[in-house]
Amino acid sequence: MRFLISLIATSLVVGGLFLFGTKLLNHSSNAEKDVLYVYNWGEYIDPELIKQFTEETGIRVVYETYDSNEAMLVKIKQKQRYDVVFPSEYTVEKMKKEGLLIPIDHSKIPNIKNIDESFLDLPFDPGNEYSLPYFFGTVGILYNPETTQGIDFSSWESLYDETLVNNVLLIDGARETIGFALNSEGYSLNSIDKYELKQAERKLESLSPNVRGIVGDEISSMMRENEAKAAVVWSGMAMDIMYENEELQYVIPEEGTNLWFDTMAIPKSAKNIDGAHQFINFLLEKDVALQNTDWVGYATPNKAAFEALDEEVKSAKEFYPDKETMATLEVYRDLGPKWTEYYNELLLEFKMSLD
Amino acid sequence: MNTLSKSFLTLMIIFLYFPILYLAFYSFNAGGTMSNFDGFTLDYYKSVIENKALMTVLMNTIAVALISSGISTVIGLFGALFLYFIRQRYVKNTLLTLNNVLIVSPDVIIGASLLILFSLFGITLGSVSVILAHVAFSVPIVVLMILPSLYQQNNNLVLAAQDLGASAWDVLTKVLIPNIKPGIFAGFLMALTYSLDDFAVTFFVTGNGFSTLSVEIYAMARRGITLEINAISTVIFVVVLIIAIIYYFVSDKNIKRGKTT
Amino acid sequence: MKRVLAIPYLLWMVVFVILPISFMIYYSFNDMSGNLTLQNYAEFLSSNYLKMTLNSFWYAFLITVITLLISYPLALVISRLKHKTFWLLIIIIPTWINILLKTYAFIGILGINGVVNTIFETIGLTQIQLLFSDFAFITVAVYIFIPFMVLPIFNSINGINKNLISASYDLGASKWETLTRVIFPLSLEGVKSGIQITFIPALSLFMLSRLVAGNKVVTLGTAIEQQFLINENWGMGSTVGVFLILFMVFVMLATRTKKESV
Numbered sequence: 001m002r003f004l005i006s007l008i009a010t011s012l013v014v015g016g017l018f019l020f021g022t023k024l025l026n027h028s029s030n031a032e033k034d035v036l037y038v039y040n041w042g043e044y045i046d047p048e049l050i051k052q053f054t055e056e057t058g059i060r061v062v063y064e065t066y067d068s069n070e071a072m073l074v075k076i077k078q079k080q081r082y083d084v085v086f087p088s089e090y091t092v093e094k095m096k097k098e099g100l101l102i103p104i105d106h107s108k109i110p111n112i113k114n115i116d117e118s119f120l121d122l123p124f125d126p127g128n129e130y131s132l133p134y135f136f137g138t139v140g141i142l143y144n145p146e147t148t149q150g151i152d153f154s155s156w157e158s159l160y161d162e163t164l165v166n167n168v169l170l171i172d173g174a175r176e177t178i179g180f181a182l183n184s185e186g187y188s189l190n191s192i193d194k195y196e197l198k199q200a201e202r203k204l205e206s207l208s209p210n211v212r213g214i215v216g217d218e219i220s221s222m223m224r225e226n227e228a229k230a231a232v233v234w235s236g237m238a239m240d241i242m243y244e245n246e247e248l249q250y251v252i253p254e255e256g257t258n259l260w261f262d263t264m265a266i267p268k269s270a271k272n273i274d275g276a277h278q279f280i281n282f283l284l285e286k287d288v289a290l291q292n293t294d295w296v297g298y299a300t301p302n303k304a305a306f307e308a309l310d311e312e313v314k315s316a317k318e319f320y321p322d323k324e325t326m327a328t329l330e331v332y333r334d335l336g337p338k339w340t341e342y343y344n345e346l347l348l349e350f351k352m353s354l355d
Numbered sequence: 356m357n358t359l360s361k362s363f364l365t366l367m368i369i370f371l372y373f374p375i376l377y378l379a380f381y382s383f384n385a386g387g388t389m390s391n392f393d394g395f396t397l398d399y400y401k402s403v404i405e406n407k408a409l410m411t412v413l414m415n416t417i418a419v420a421l422i423s424s425g426i427s428t429v430i431g432l433f434g435a436l437f438l439y440f441i442r443q444r445y446v447k448n449t450l451l452t453l454n455n456v457l458i459v460s461p462d463v464i465i466g467a468s469l470l471i472l473f474s475l476f477g478i479t480l481g482s483v484s485v486i487l488a489h490v491a492f493s494v495p496i497v498v499l500m501i502l503p504s505l506y507q508q509n510n511n512l513v514l515a516a517q518d519l520g521a522s523a524w525d526v527l528t529k530v531l532i533p534n535i536k537p538g539i540f541a542g543f544l545m546a547l548t549y550s551l552d553d554f555a556v557t558f559f560v561t562g563n564g565f566s567t568l569s570v571e572i573y574a575m576a577r578r579g580i581t582l583e584i585n586a587i588s589t590v591i592f593v594v595v596l597i598i599a600i601i602y603y604f605v606s607d608k609n610i611k612r613g614k615t616t
Numbered sequence: 617m618k619r620v621l622a623i624p625y626l627l628w629m630v631v632f633v634i635l636p637i638s639f640m641i642y643y644s645f646n647d648m649s650g651n652l653t654l655q656n657y658a659e660f661l662s663s664n665y666l667k668m669t670l671n672s673f674w675y676a677f678l679i680t681v682i683t684l685l686i687s688y689p690l691a692l693v694i695s696r697l698k699h700k701t702f703w704l705l706i707i708i709i710p711t712w713i714n715i716l717l718k719t720y721a722f723i724g725i726l727g728i729n730g731v732v733n734t735i736f737e738t739i740g741l742t743q744i745q746l747l748f749s750d751f752a753f754i755t756v757a758v759y760i761f762i763p764f765m766v767l768p769i770f771n772s773i774n775g776i777n778k779n780l781i782s783a784s785y786d787l788g789a790s791k792w793e794t795l796t797r798v799i800f801p802l803s804l805e806g807v808k809s810g811i812q813i814t815f816i817p818a819l820s821l822f823m824l825s826r827l828v829a830g831n832k833v834v835t836l837g838t839a840i841e842q843q844f845l846i847n848e849n850w851g852m853g854s855t856v857g858v859f860l861i862l863f864m865v866f867v868m869l870a871t872r873t874k875k876e877s878v
Contacts, residue, residue: 001528003536004432007543008425015421019482022411022418067574074563166745172831213748213830221579227728227747341648344847348839352668354832355750360693364703367690371710371762374721377731381724389724390734434625440618456633459812459868460861461820463837467844467857468636471643491632494625554716554823555837559844569716576720576827588717595712603705 035060036275039082042067046295053282059275076100076267083276089124089261092131093334101130102266108277111284119301122331131263132280135298137235138321138329139176139258142250147229156184156253159230160207168210169219169231174343175332177214180232183255190333201346208354223248235319236298243297250318256328375592382585389580399586406583416551416568423489424546431497431542439505454495465492466559473560480562488560489550496549497542504538643854656855672835676818679757683814684807687765695773704770711763719827722756723747748830756828757818765810772806773799808871816864836860
């Protein structure tokens with residue numbers, strides 16, 4: 001009997017201590033005022049800049065990262081303290097509807113003047129009441145010109161090429177994948193018309209023989225290693241991959257595609273609201289934005305920083321689209337639960353129809 | 356034993372160990388990939404130890420395993436004794452069938468149905484829900500490990516104790532439980548193994564930043580090849596090997612039961 | 617005394633066995649806004665879900681058959697060895713390594729620059745796309761299930777009375793006849809439990825769908841996982857779950873062993 005009690009007690013006590021230990025390891029205090037809790041995507045800010053911010057303002061930054069809008073949303077809903085977050089545009093819309101954001105005081109952010117006007121006052125957040133753009137990009141095709149000789153990828157139709165059998169990677173996201181099918185049929189990628197959506201799904205199903213997989217982060221390593229010849233990807237991801245595999249090229253198809261933004265916003269759970277404004281303003285400074293753009297590698301909406309970029313980077317039209325291309329791009333709107341579910345169901349049915 | 360059988364056995368052992376050794380081999384690759392070996396390094400082991408997030412996950416995994424096995428050993432022991440005392444055959448068989456439901460159910464069913472349960476009961480997903488879920492699937496295993504030892508123990512001792520005027524409590528704590536010690540211990544260990552090995556159930560019922568090793572590996576593996584995973588798996592393999600060797604030499608009897616799911 | 621013992625266990629049984637399954641059945645009749653409906657069942661019986669179910673069965677069948685064809689001879693060979701416990705332990709040790717680690721290993725092995733393709737290249741063959749294919753899915757699944765199948769088969773072969781085998785030889789039966797007429801029928805119980813512990817999980821390997829089949833092989837388990845965790849459509853997910861439970865019960869009945877029917 002004693003053995004039983006000691007076995008159980010030991011396991012409970014040791015287990016409890018471990019659990020308590022991890023809580024201590026990740027302890028974050030809610031009280032401090034001269035601290036700023038920044039919650040950002042992984043690898044999405046030059047760490048040097050955080051040091052520089054602390055030197056300039058004396059505000060200590062606690063920096064944490066997430067890997068999906070949803071993960072961030074959960075923490076905010078639980079009222080965990082964060083002072084600055086970086087939601088994508090459709091998440092801004094959602095958070096706005098659910099009252100999870102604090103309005104940004106524009107008078108405290110003089111550097112708004114540095115942002116390109118075409119990236120301000122967009123439908124997901126009219127008047128930029130709750131968010132300011134951080135980086136932007138598109139969804140397009142990443143391909144290997146060496147192994148896909150002769151295919152012109154300037155249209156979504158190119159993905160259907162016979163020589164690409166089992167060589168096209170797609171994104172495991174309903175908005176992206178149903179979205180490009182809608183685009184290639186000439187519809188809006190915010191369509192809430194069952195007929196249009198069905199047609200898009202049929203279009204997608206005819207791509208089946210060419211589909212290598214419908215995945216996410218895996219696309220990076222697979223394209224890097226030339227495991228597939230072409231992929232539908234976000235421009236940001238494309239830049240990262242091209243940095244390591246210089247053979248690859250990225251293109252925005254002419255039928256149009258998605259224009260996305262990652263923004264800076266202040267969540268309801270923020271305690272250091274003043275500091276948050278200072279931080280956002282800091283990131284919008286010309287030199288800071290320039291250095292950060294260099295480090296992150298994504299496209300900046302900061303006009304002042306853009307002007308100062310290398311000529312080579314500036315002229316890369318696939319990452320900084322011209323006015324003409326810009327006109328074909330469309331920003332995601334939050335479709336509400338019913339239609340979001342419908343998009344998801346279409347994608348799942350597409351996956352089930354493969355093979 | 357002819358050559359054909361021998362070569363078949365050898366081939367199968369190579370097949371079963373190749374992936375594990377493959378991981379271990381490349382965990383020392385300075386080149387950072389699982390294809391070209393560019394020189395020896397221990398960097399990945401170092402970065403596992405320095406990785407706060409990974410260490411947290413490792414501690415979580417061990418904590419969940421210990422706590423859930425502890426709780427389920429108690430519940431399972433009570434359950435086994437209860438089943439042992441039941442005389443009506445029909446009732447016993449019905450209860451045994453219900454006991455086995457979670458053993459034969461696929462992990463996704465356990466995970467999904469517990470997710471519904473927790474949300475209806477208002478239990479936030481995180482350490483508590485994961486521990487409860489592990490208790491849920493460990494209890495029947497503990498019961499099945501303890502029952503045989505109850506039937507094997509000499510019932511005359513119980514009767515004798517009763518004849519000598521021992522109370523029900525005394526019979527239980529002074530005769531029955533000491534008699535089935537190996538069964539209880541085996542049940543505890545088996546619960547520990549199942550908990551450490553689980554991925555799918557945890558994947559469904561975890562949330563709010565709480566994660567165990569297998570859930571974390573699932574996320575890491577999707578991001579592509581990270582040799583830190585290789586380093587972790589090499590360490591686990593070495594530990595398993597040591598335990599297996601100790602087990603073999605200590606018991607040296609026939610292994611009647613292994614893990615079966 | 618008995619009652620005190622019973623309470624925690626029966627509580628466990630009600631809360632973690634009966635309630636969850638009942639809730640799942642209840643949810644399968646719910647649409648996303650919580651109204652009672654048969655819509656999910658209508659949808660399941662539509663072409664895409666049926667096709668997926670058939671596919672899922674086909675893959676589970678292939679995985680089970682291939683695993684059995686490998687595991688039976690393996691169990692037989694081990695049962696004739698001198699240190700059989702030792703060799704059995706050797707076969708079982710890999711099951712103690714987490715399934716995700718083993719799957720992850722195959723991402724490296726089957727990749728375009730992985731060891732298999734490297735070997736192909738050195739012997740003059742062209743590289744082939746192994747990752748994200750049904751071949752990868754089946755290979756990894758078989759790899760995972762072999763030890764689980766070997767164990768029960770070994771136990772039942774090992775339990776056969778040696779005199780029966782000697783008698784068979786004495787009566788002039790060949791090795792093959794002894795195997796097919798004596799050993800195999802007597803080890804059927806082990807084969808049945810081996811099939812049980814392979815076939816049912818093989819219907820629900822959602823992590824393999826994603827990691828080595830690029831989401832192209834969608835099993836019943838994948839559909840449940842996607843409905844619950846991505847689409848947040850618990851109703852439809854539960855409906856697929858209810859069918860999976862039904863199939864499970866069917867497989868259990870079909871492969872029922874004598875021990876269990878006592």
